[in-house]
Every structure is written in C-alpha cells, then in structure tokens.
Amino acid sequence: SSVVINLNPGVWCTRNFSSSEKFVDVSMNEKTGISTVTMQRLPVNSLNLELLQELSNVFDSLEKDKCKGMILTSASPTVFSAGLDILEMYKPKPDRLKDFWSTLQDTWIKLFGSSYATVAAINGHSPAGGCLLALSCEYRIMVGPKYTIGLNETQLGIVAPKWFQYSMENVIPKRQAELALTMGRMFSTEEAYKVGLVDEVATDKNDALVKAEKFLSGMSKVPTMARTLAKLSSRQEALEWLKNNKEQDLKQFLGFVNLPAVQKGLDIYLESLKKKK
Amino acid sequence: SSVVINLNPGVWCTRNFSSSEKFVDVSMNEKTGISTVTMQRLPVNSLNLELLQELSNVFDSLEKDKCKGMILTSASPTVFSAGLDILEMYKPKPDRLKDFWSTLQDTWIKLFGSSYATVAAINGHSPAGGCLLALSCEYRIMVGPKYTIGLNETQLGIVAPKWFQYSMENVIPKRQAELALTMGRMFSTEEAYKVGLVDEVATDKNDALVKAEKFLSGMSKVPTMARTLAKLSSRQEALEWLKNNKEQDLKQFLGFVNLPAVQKGLDIYLESLKKKK
Amino acid sequence: SSVVINLNPGVWCTRNFSSSEKFVDVSMNEKTGISTVTMQRLPVNSLNLELLQELSNVFDSLEKDKCKGMILTSASPTVFSAGLDILEMYKPKPDRLKDFWSTLQDTWIKLFGSSYATVAAINGHSPAGGCLLALSCEYRIMVGPKYTIGLNETQLGIVAPKWFQYSMENVIPKRQAELALTMGRMFSTEEAYKVGLVDEVATDKNDALVKAEKFLSGMSKVPTMARTLAKLSSRQEALEWLKNNKEQDLKQFLGFVNLPAVQKGLDIYLESLKKKK
Numbered sequence: 001s002s003v004v005i006n007l008n009p010g011v012w013c014t015r016n017f018s019s020s021e022k023f024v025d026v027s028m029n030e031k032t033g034i035s036t037v038t039m040q041r042l043p044v045n046s047l048n049l050e051l052l053q054e055l056s057n058v059f060d061s062l063e064k065d066k067c068k069g070m071i072l073t074s075a076s077p078t079v080f081s082a083g084l085d086i087l088e089m090y091k092p093k094p095d096r097l098k099d100f101w102s103t104l105q106d107t108w109i110k111l112f113g114s115s116y117a118t119v120a121a122i123n124g125h126s127p128a129g130g131c132l133l134a135l136s137c138e139y140r141i142m143v144g145p146k147y148t149i150g151l152n153e154t155q156l157g158i159v160a161p162k163w164f165q166y167s168m169e170n171v172i173p174k175r176q177a178e179l180a181l182t183m184g185r186m187f188s189t190e191e192a193y194k195v196g197l198v199d200e201v202a203t204d205k206n207d208a209l210v211k212a213e214k215f216l217s218g219m220s221k222v223p224t225m226a227r228t229l230a231k232l233s234s235r236q237e238a239l240e241w242l243k244n245n246k247e248q249d250l251k252q253f254l255g256f257v258n259l260p261a262v263q264k265g266l267d268i269y270l271e272s273l274k275k276k277k
Numbered sequence: 278s279s280v281v282i283n284l285n286p287g288v289w290c291t292r293n294f295s296s297s298e299k300f301v302d303v304s305m306n307e308k309t310g311i312s313t314v315t316m317q318r319l320p321v322n323s324l325n326l327e328l329l330q331e332l333s334n335v336f337d338s339l340e341k342d343k344c345k346g347m348i349l350t351s352a353s354p355t356v357f358s359a360g361l362d363i364l365e366m367y368k369p370k371p372d373r374l375k376d377f378w379s380t381l382q383d384t385w386i387k388l389f390g391s392s393y394a395t396v397a398a399i400n401g402h403s404p405a406g407g408c409l410l411a412l413s414c415e416y417r418i419m420v421g422p423k424y425t426i427g428l429n430e431t432q433l434g435i436v437a438p439k440w441f442q443y444s445m446e447n448v449i450p451k452r453q454a455e456l457a458l459t460m461g462r463m464f465s466t467e468e469a470y471k472v473g474l475v476d477e478v479a480t481d482k483n484d485a486l487v488k489a490e491k492f493l494s495g496m497s498k499v500p501t502m503a504r505t506l507a508k509l510s511s512r513q514e515a516l517e518w519l520k521n522n523k524e525q526d527l528k529q530f531l532g533f534v535n536l537p538a539v540q541k542g543l544d545i546y547l548e549s550l551k552k553k554k
Numbered sequence: 555s556s557v558v559i560n561l562n563p564g565v566w567c568t569r570n571f572s573s574s575e576k577f578v579d580v581s582m583n584e585k586t587g588i589s590t591v592t593m594q595r596l597p598v599n600s601l602n603l604e605l606l607q608e609l610s611n612v613f614d615s616l617e618k619d620k621c622k623g624m625i626l627t628s629a630s631p632t633v634f635s636a637g638l639d640i641l642e643m644y645k646p647k648p649d650r651l652k653d654f655w656s657t658l659q660d661t662w663i664k665l666f667g668s669s670y671a672t673v674a675a676i677n678g679h680s681p682a683g684g685c686l687l688a689l690s691c692e693y694r695i696m697v698g699p700k701y702t703i704g705l706n707e708t709q710l711g712i713v714a715p716k717w718f719q720y721s722m723e724n725v726i727p728k729r730q731a732e733l734a735l736t737m738g739r740m741f742s743t744e745e746a747y748k749v750g751l752v753d754e755v756a757t758d759k760n761d762a763l764v765k766a767e768k769f770l771s772g773m774s775k776v777p778t779m780a781r782t783l784a785k786l787s788s789r790q791e792a793l794e795w796l797k798n799n800k801e802q803d804l805k806q807f808l809g810f811v812n813l814p815a816v817q818k819g820l821d822i823y824l825e826s827l828k829k830k831k
Binding site for chain 1: 394415416446447448449450473495496499500502503504506507508510511512
Binding site: 117138139169170171172173196218219222223225226227229230231233234235 | 707708709710711712713714716719727728729731732733735736737738
C-alpha cells in the first residue's frame with residue numbers, strides 16, 4: 001500500500017526547477033520599516049530548493065538591514081504554501097537532496113530565531129511545511145473561514161521531524177500537539193483559532209496585512225535588544241536542538257526518503273496526479 | 278499520625294493473591310481489528326503483581342500481533358481501577374516487592390509507548406494507579422457524571438514518581454498538573470473534561486466503547502508507521518526518563534515502602550478497613 | 555536613546571538605604587498556623603538588598619519553624635511590589651551589586667522551592683520583580699479591577715533572566731509566556747485571571763486574605779511530606795537550572811548592568827524622575 005496519501009488533491013506543484021525565476025518578493029514600507037516577504041512560486045508555493053534558498057537569503061538580508069518587523073505571506077489567492085515540494089524527494093539526486101534539507105534547516109533556524117519580529121499573514125491553505133513556516137513566526141493571522149492549516153505529515157506517511165514538533169509545541173498545548181501530530185490533523189481557520197494555532201482571524205488578505213502591521217507596530221515600541229534576547233531565550237531549547245542535531249536530522253531524512261517503500265509511494269502518488277490532469 | 282489517608286473507603290481490595298485466576302480479558306473485533314482489554318480483578322481492579330503481569334503480557338501480544346487499536350476498560354460496574362494494591366506494599370517480601378514495581382514500570386513503558394493506538398474507556402472511579410493507566414493511553418473517554426479520577430497519591434501520604442508526573446503533564450497544562458499533584462486532587466467527570474484530563478464524556482460503558490471505536494477508526498486511517506513514530510517522538514522525553522532511571526526509581530520506591538512510618542501507616546489503615554467490615 | 559522606559563511613572567522608590575528599618579512584617583495565626591508576610595518598604599516595596607535579605611531570612615525562619623502555610627502581601631494600599639530597586643543598579647558598588655543579585659537568587663530559590671505552601675495576596679500593582687515574587691508562590695489571588703501585573707522587563711530595555719521565564723512558564727502556557735515576555739506585557743487583573751497568571755480575583759485586600767486562608771486550609775489537609783515532595787518534583791527543572799547556573803547568571807547580570815548604555819539609560823531615567831518632582 002502507498003505510504004503517501006493525498007489530502008489536498010492538486011495542491012502539489014509539478015513545475016520544473018528554475019533558478020532564474022524570482023520566487024520571493026520583498027517590499028519595504030519606508031515609513032514603518034516593516035518588510036513584507038511574499039512567496040510567489042505559483043500556483044502553490046511548493047517549497048523546493050530554490051524557493052528555500054531565496055527565503056534563506058532574504059532572512060539574511062533582513063537581519064543585516066536591522067529590519068524592524070517582517071510579514072510573511074503568499075501571492076497565491078488560495079494557498080499560503082503547500083509545503084515541501086515532493087519532486088525534491090522523488091528519484092532525488094543525492095547532492096541536491098542534501099542541499100534541499102540543509103537549506104530547510106537553515107531557513108527554519110533563521111526564521112524561528114530571527115532578531116526582528118515576525119508575523120505570518122496566512123492567506124490560504126497551509127499544510128505541512130507551509131504550516132511550519134507559519135509556526136516559526138511570532139504571530140499568526142489567518143484568513144477565514146475556508147482555509148486549512150496543520151502539520152499533516154503522518155497523513156502522507158511521513159514523520160514530522162523533532163523540530164517541527166517543537167515548533168508546534170511552542171504554540172499549542174502539548175496535549176493538542178500530540179493529537180494533531182499523530183493524526184496529521186488539518187485545522188479549519190476557526191478550529192486553528194480556537195486551539196491557539198493562529199492568533200487572529202482575518203476576512204481577507206488585506207485585513208490580515210493590516211492586522212499584521214498593527215501587531216508589529218506594538219512590538220516596535222519594545223526596546224529592540226531586550227525584545228530579541230527575550231525571544232531567543234524563550235526559543236533556546238528548540239533552536240539548540242536543531243543546531244546540535246543537524247547532521248543526525250539530515251541523515252534520518254535521507255535514509256527515509258531513500259526507502260524503496262517511500263519512493264514507490266511517491267511514484268504511485270505522482271502517477272495518480274497525472275491521471276487527474 | 279498516619280501517612281495513609283483513605284479517600285475512597287472500601288475501594289481497596291484485600292483478597293489474596295492467586296496466579297491461577299485470569300485478571301484480564303482480551304477480545305478482538307475481527308472486522309475492525311480493535312482489541313478490547315478488560316481488567317477483571319474484581320471488585321476494584323487493584324493492581325497487584327499478577328494483574329500487572331497479565332497486562333504487561335497482553336500489551337506484548339498486541340504489539341506482536343500488529344494490533345490496529347486497543348480499548349482499555351473494566352469489568353467492574355463502578356471502578357475502572359482502584360490503583361496499586363496496598364497489600365503488595367504492606368509487610369512485603371523483598372523479591373516480590375521488586376517484581377511488583379519493575380512490572381509496573383514495564384507495563385507503563387509498553388502502554389505509554391505502544392505502537393498501536395490506545396483509548397481508555399473509563400467506566401468508573403480511577404484514582405492513583407488507575408488514573409496512571411488512563412493517562413498512558415492516547416485518548417480518554419469517561420463515563421459521567423458520578424465518577425472521579427486523579428493522581429491522589431499525596432492524599433495517601435505517598436509521592437507520585439516522576440513518570441506519573443510526566444504522564445499528567447502530557448495531558449493537562451503544567452499549572453493544573455502542579456496543583457493537582459500537590460493537592461492529590463480527584464476530579465469529577467465534568468471537572469476532568471473541563472481541564473482536559475479526559476477528552477470526551479460518555480453516558481455509560483456502552484457509549485464509551487462506541488466513542489472509543491470511533492476515535493480508533495479515525496486513527497486507523499493514518500499510515501501506521503508514521504503515526505507510531507509521531508507518537509513516540511512526542512512521548513520520547515518521558516519514556517527515556519524512565520528507561521534511563523529504572524534502577525534509581527525502583528530504589529526510591531523500595532526505600533519509601535520500607536520506612537517504618539509508611540509500614541505503620543499501612544498497618545493503621547488496614548486495621549481500620551477490617552473494623553469497617 | 556534610553557534603554558530604560560518608564561511604564562509606571564512614580565512607582566520607583568528613591569529613598570536611601572537603611573538597614574535599621576524593618577521592611578518585612580511577619581505575623582502568625584496561632585490557630586491555623588498560617589504566617590502572613592507583609593512587605594512594608596513604603597511607598598512601593600522596591601526590592602533593594604535589605605528588603606531581599608529580610609525576605610530571605612524570613613523564608614529561612616518559616617522553613618525552620620515548619621510553617622504550615624504562608625501568605626505574601628504588601629502594606630502599601632496600591633502596590634504589591636514595584637520590582638527591583640533601580641538605585642541598586644545605578645552607579646553600583648561592585649560588592650553590593652553582587653550581594654544584591656545573589657540575594658535575589660537565594661530568595662527565589664527559597665520561595666519557589668519552599669516546603670510550606672505559599673500564596674500571594676496581590677493587593678496592588680506587581681510589575682517585574684514584584685510579579686516574580688507572586689509567580690514563585692503556589693497560588694495567586696489578585697485584587698481587582700484596577701491593578702496590573704507582568705514581567706515587563708523588556709519594556710524597560712532589560713531581559714528577564716532564564717529563571718524569570720521558567721517561573722512564568724510554570725504558570726501560563728508557553729505560547730502566552732513568549733508573547734508576554736517579548737512584549738513586556740502588563741496584564742490587568744481581569745486579563746491576568748483569564749490567562750491563568752492569577753488563580754482568583756478579590757474585591758479588596760481583606761477578601762484576598764480570606765481566600766488565601768481558604769486555599770491554605772485545603773492544602774493543610776494533605777500530608778506534609780508528600781505534598782512538599784510533589785511540589786519540589788514539579789519545580790525540579792527550574793530550581794536545578796538556577797542552582798547549577800548561579801555563577802553564570804550573576805556574571806551575565808553584572809556585565810549587563812555595567813554596560814555604559816545601561817548606566818546612561820538609568821541616568822536619563824532618574825533625571826527625568828527628579829524633574830517630575
């Protein structure tokens with residue numbers, strides 16, 4: 001039987017890799033000092049190596065430029081991010097696969113441990129890796145009512161690594177995190193709000209951006225250095241875990257992806273996608 | 278003064294040990310693959326060495342048979358389990374006392390870290406060790422409104438070991454766990470539901486079993502290996518704590534039980550039970 | 555720009571040090587065995603070296619006298635405690651500064667890990683170090699509706715040390731603790747109750763004391779040794795952290811206070827206070 005089950009048919013992107021495209025747009029509000037980072041690898045912002053590299057570079061720039069606050073959002077009208085690009089894991093080239101996972105690790109470390117304040121304006125579905133990006137921000141505003149969010153890896157036959165788990169436990173109670181992670185549960189906007197997975201609900205993307213700016217405006221009144229140190233102290237255990245276990249975490253991922261059962265599962269899954277088209 | 282205070286008079290069983298009896302019934306639904314494990318050491322399922330050994334063996338079998346899901350419940354009409362059998366601790370034989378505690382440790386490790394999904398159908402009172410068994414499952418459905426549940430060890434002058442504490446913190450917020458553990462609080466069905474100690478309330482045992490099957494049916498749709506790994510990852514710290522501290526935990530228990538004050542307290546307590554009869 | 559921002563103008567005390575005064579009053583109810591510890595360094599119970607030393611000594615005495623339960627409250631009509639006395643950090647004498655921080659560490663270890671049960675009757679504002687004292691107790695009753703409480707260190711450009719963070723995470727969910735600590739948020743009585751930062755709301759000081767006695771009366775029915783061991787087990791990680799990191803924590807505090815930017819900030823702040831007068 002297949003190890004991959006598709007919850008959101010059609011959500012996964014199958015376009016070819018291209019490093020010449022620009023998958024991330026950054027715009028800065030000169031008045032407020034707030035940067036808006038928009039993922040634009042359409043249709044669904046599948047996180048492939050290039051998109052992750054761009055995000056990672058953008059986070060470096062914001063750090064260097066002493067960014068006041070950052071809003072992470074999507075150019076798609078219905079999807080925040082569909083998560084990791086499955087094509088990166090299907091019949092992978094060893095070096096690229098390593099780069100892919102290492103870049104994901106680094107992107108998370110930079111976002112989860114950024115010195116600037118971060119908000120996710122979740123303007124669409126946000127499964128798996130998309131949810132991870134949202135969880136790594138300090139505040140989440142989600143457009144409702146019709147979208148879904150969650151770490152649904154187990155539904156796909158995959159296990160969310162330890163740092164995905166820590167990212168969720170940083171936001172919702174341990175009890176809820178265990179249930180959500182074992183079931184691979186996707187939450188509706190309202191359910192996500194109720195359990196604390198998102199902090200506010202917005203009527204549309206514009207409303208989400210307005211609310212995000214309001215949150216960041218409050219944060220900007222707090223002395224910067226103290227604010228950053230308080231954040232890093234609160235997130236220290238999770239950050240240190242990945243920093244100290246990068247190699248082991250990478251090895252585990254590579255071993256998993258290269259299992260014949262996993263490759264076969266991906267094969268069946270991608271075939272079924274083709275047929276749908 | 279006595280170190281043992283009885284909260285639920287008459288709840289503790291005083292029958293003799295007997296290894297020939299069958300204290301656990303296992304029935305399997307061929308259609309669903311769900312096993313129902315019923316504790317039947319009447320009247321109150323006091324956890325003595327033999328009951329624990331049977332539970333431990335049953336959990337091994339379920340693991341070997343690749344059980345799809347397990348419901349833990351009781352044959353008593355009013356008690357899920359009254360907790361550890363006090364007679365195991367009163368004037369104990371050294372070897373049996375060691376076996377008793379080691380078997381409790383192993384039973385917990387197997388249940389808390391089982392690869393199959395687990396639900397407690399709590400059809401009666403569930404103090405101390407009874408509550409521990411319920412907490413070790415992944416989901417709790419409790420019959421209401423008149424039963425009680427809790428780790429009430431401190432009320433009996435006993436300290437719940439570290440892994441009892443972890444089991445509770447895995448389910449309810451740390452703040453509530455500290456209050457409940459220091460006070461040895463027993464929760465009514467409604468209070469338990471409100472604080473998150475149980476996930477659902479049932480009208481009677483049959484209703485509890487139906488709800489348990491519904492939960493397990495949802496779980497069975499999640500790919501097994503991923504589901505199990507997610508559960509073990511979520512419970513890793515608690516499991517590793519006991520695995521790494523079994524000897525020390527056993528030593529602490531033996532030292533405590535053999536304190537003259539504790540033996541004297543048990544003596545007074547058991548005398549008072551006899552007088553009641 | 556200043557690293558210190560004043561949220562509660564006028565709250566900080568500027569009186570001179572004097573070791574001859576008595577900053578703490580202790581009264582014992584012979585009938586119940588409950589001790590009421592009243593901070594009376596008026597006007598606002600700023601925590602200077604002498605007040606902390608008195609508190610530390612009082613906690614030692616209660617421990618020695620096998621106190622049944624303790625209520626911590628304030629003689630001020632509007633302030634529980636304004637937190638650390640800024641004058642201890644402004645142009646400090648090296649030895650006194652060391653003593654100051656070490657005494658704060660010891661006071662926290664004694665209060666957070668006391669063998670007797672503890673309640674804070676919060677009869678006024680309770681920012682920063684005042685909030686820390688309240689968080690270290692096992693139960694909090696706050697007079698409403700017009701007071702505020704919180705670890706607002708970041709608002710003052712200061713970072714709450716790790717053990718302040720642990721004290722807050724022991725009481726409210728990690729998610730709420732991160733938001734509160736990064737923003738340096740002050741909660742109104744009602745907000746504090748809603749998030750779980752306080753357990754009960756009282757109409758005035760007398761009502762708070764009555765409620766505190768009721769809580770301690772319940773606690774006194776639990777066998778003492780078991781109760782204490784359960785509390786210490788629940789608080790073990792936080793207590794061990796500080797016990798194992800006292801030197802490093804002190805070093806970090808001394809380094810921070812002696813930063814030119816911090817001293818300049820304090821200078822500007824104290825000047826602004828003088829002008830107000």
